[in-house]
Amino acid sequence: MPEQINQQHGDRLSMNYPASWWRNMWREALPSGNGVLGASVFGGVEQETVLLNHAQLWHWGHKDELPDVSGTLSRTRELMDEERYAEASWQLADALKGHGYGTRLASRFPLAAIKLIMPCGSAFREYSRTLEMDSGEVTVCWTDGACRFGRKLFVSRADDAVIYEIEGSGDGLVTGEIGLILHPSDRWADAPEFKELEKSVETGSDEAFAWYAATNDDGTDFGAVLRIIPQGGHVETKEGLIRFDRTRRVLVLVKVFVHGERSRDWARLKLELAELAAAATYERLLQRHIALHRPLYRSASLELDDAQLDSRSNERLLLDAYQGEAPLALVRKMWALGRYLFLSGTAADEQAEPFGLYGLWGGDYRLVWSHNMANENIQMMYWHAHVGGLGKLTASLFRYYEGLMDDFRENARKLYGCRGIYIPAGTTAGIGVPNQIVPVILNWIGAAGWLARHYDEHYRFTGDLQFLQETAIPFMREALQFYEDFLVTDEDGLYKIYPSVSPENTPSNFMPTDGKPLAHPMPTAINATMDIAILKELLHHLIEANRAIGGDPEETRSWNKMLDRLPAYRINKDGAVCEWIHPAFEDRYAHRHLSHLYPVFPGHEVTQESDPDLFGAFETAVRKREIGAQSGWSLAHMAAIYARLGDGDSALDCLDVLSRSSLLPNLFTLHNDWRGMGVSMNMPTAPVQLDANLGWVNAVQEMLLQTAPSLVKLLPALPGRWKRGRLAEWRFHTGRVSMEWDREAGLFRTELIADRDTDMVVKLPDWVSSCTISAQEAQPSPLGPSYYTVQMKSGAPSVIIETEHCSCKQ
DSSP: OOSSOOOGGGGEEEESSOOOSSSOGGGGOEEEEOSSEEEEEEEOSSEEEEEEEETTOEESOBOOOOOOOTTHHHHHHHHHHTTOHHHHHTHHHHHHHHTTOOOBOOEEOOOEEEEEEOOOSSOEEEEEEEEETTTTEEEEEEEETTEEEEEEEEEOTTTSSEEEEEEEETTOOEEEEEEEEOOOOSSSTTSHHHHHHHHTOEEEEOSSEEEEEEEOTTSOEEEEEEEEEEESSEEEEETTEEEEEEESEEEEEEEEEEEEOHHHHHHHHHHHHHHHHHTOOHHHHHHHHHHHHHHHHTTSEEEETTGGGOOOOHHHHHHHHTTTSOOHHHHHHHHHHHHHHHHHHOOSSTTOOOOOTTTTOOOSSSOTTOSEETTTHHHHTTTTTTTTTOGGGGHHHHHHHHTTHHHHHHHHHHHHSOSSOOOOSEEBTTBOSOOOOSHHHHTOOOHHHHHHHHHHHHHHHHOOHHHIIIIIHHHHHHHHHHHHHHOEEOTTSOEEOOSEEOTTOOOGGGSOTTOOOOSOSOOEESOBHHHHHHHHHHHHHHHHHHHHTTOOHHHHHHHHHHHHTSOOOOBOTTSOBOSBSSTTSOOOOSOSOOGGGTTTTTOOSSOTTTOHHHHHHHHHHHHHSOGGGOOHHHHHHHHHHHHHTTOHHHHHHHHHHHHHHSBOTTOOBBSSOOSOOSSSOOOSOOOBOTHHHHHHHHHHHHHHEEEOSSEEEESTTOOTTOOEEEEEEEEETTEEEEEEEETTTTEEEEEEEESSOEEEEEEOOTTOOEEEESOTTEEEOTTOTTEEEEEEOTTSOOEEEEEEEOOOOO
8 A cells, every 4th residue: 555645736725816705805815824823825916915813812702700590490490391491491591691791702813914015017917826735835926027926935833933935037026015014804993992902003113124013902912023034135114114125035034922022022033033034045944844744734645536636726626516516626625625724723732722613814803603612613623633643633622621621610510500511612712601691502511521522532543541541531520420410300210401402403393483584593402312412422431431441330330320311312203313302392404403413423323233223214314404504514514424324425415515605715614605505504694614624524534434443434435426546544543544446447455554452343345345354363244244353463464455356336
């Protein structure tokens, strides 16, 4: 098997049109980042903007003291017992409002903008802009008269700086002016908060440096220093800008600071930039950065047919996708881009934050839904990480939630009178108390249990017993403590979770009959299927974790008793799994969330192997979901569900629809289509939400590799259009896998390498009728003709599975 695949054009985003979204041009920028510092490049030939963001820069949040309203739970339940569900739904929210409680989440916002102005001698020709994902380098090129000009930029991992170079070729000499400014706001220019920020701005320049700072709402300063290094020509200062005239090349270095003090940090950064400039060339700095960036980007590879050779621009690929099918080059490029965004937008570094819905590339001051949302979105952005070899970047996720545990404990006690933790769906840095005071968010209790899945998965992929004992088990225990106090039993002795919300849906029999659009008219129910599934999974994970550390067997017995008291999933008259187990609540198919399918995905509870009939009911449930109610991220989620069902064609169809409805020319994903095209929910605005970019990565990976604790499926949902391909260095829980296939030639070959001792079942594609296996430890499994039990020792030779003869089903 090849160690790595030659990606070629598959590593490049190529565009022939500038960023052009009306006013909000940052939405179509090309992004670079080192996990903490982000740069968005947009604008035109004459004026270019490089927007700077920092992971730790937030503002305009407000954290109130949470009042103790735990007494409302009994009243909520009384009303629900009387079937006064609508009244019950608002009890907790109204109690908080009655105390004047008004916490609001913070927002990420731009740190500064590099503003470059270059005069044009004639109308531009041969314009292009590219992003080389393999290096993180953004390039803009054009011809002006007889001269060719280019600008290139990357955010350095090695030097924690923005490296920017402007040059001409032939007879082209570079003239222009550059400096640091407060990025103007589209939405908040007249708001008092923005005016206060604007008044705090200070800029300055001399012939070598330009500097900028502003004051955040916590009283600390943030800012940047820019160093210019021209090659020839003349340089002068001009009103905080640096003007350069007739230079062959200009190298620009920028460093930033947050939570600081301007005069002190300006002086520090000037010294750091002078030292960096002393022996720096653009190429030398780029190579230092690539040495750190490329191993992350190349930690896994994928080839679909000859897609990596396809040189079509983004614009051409999107136009072709509008004919009905996303080109293979677009599918593969989106997989690569999602990984690039993830490794550029978060890091294991202590300064890093979890990957956010805008990554490190948001361009306004109160971004729509810029918080960390744990009823779908943040989980989606991490599903792909371990399989793709980026598992170490999950450190910032765990560090973030661990840092808010005191808030989460207070929430459990003051909202519900429970031990353990209650995690609000939405949080931002330093704000872990409730903030969205509406029933659809406030009454949902599943965030901690869902996030616990990520702790468990990290342990399974790493085998890190210290992480299991010191981080994962304590988190899972506190998540379970909440349930232990919150649960009640019904007349049959089974657990009853109420209030219980299936994010963010309302049962159809509680929707308004007048047809007026209301987002969440009555979401508060009993025994949402998702809540039961999360609790069941949490108990299983704790039981297995307790066994791994040799824990108290009495705890295991107690947890098993809790499992016995969970109600069974319910099937409706359509043969679909119900979204609410309690019979008072009827299914509503016109909704984007797919929460009740949790046991199939992201969970592994219900499989074709374990319960084919119930598995079929989950399949019916996803097929009942209405396409017009979906969003960008829900289409990515739906694709992953279809992949778990083994239906690669339907999974790929979801990505086809996503490419036609919620992709910008720079391939950023949007929450929804805003154009009335009928294939996603209809909203007049369409916020950038990069969760679907990362959800796309996961969906593709689910089609080609599914890894559960004791079962690994190879090419489990291969779409018919993906006739041949290769992947290398993908991960299952205890090792790595590389594969290649060619359906038309009857070829299938895989190599399994154990990083830890492995005992698992491997399922081959159904179309592989016979094969050879290079290991005596591989034996046919009782599960069926395509299944093999495989045992491997760490460090032992790899296991090779390849076809002798292949019967390909068309």
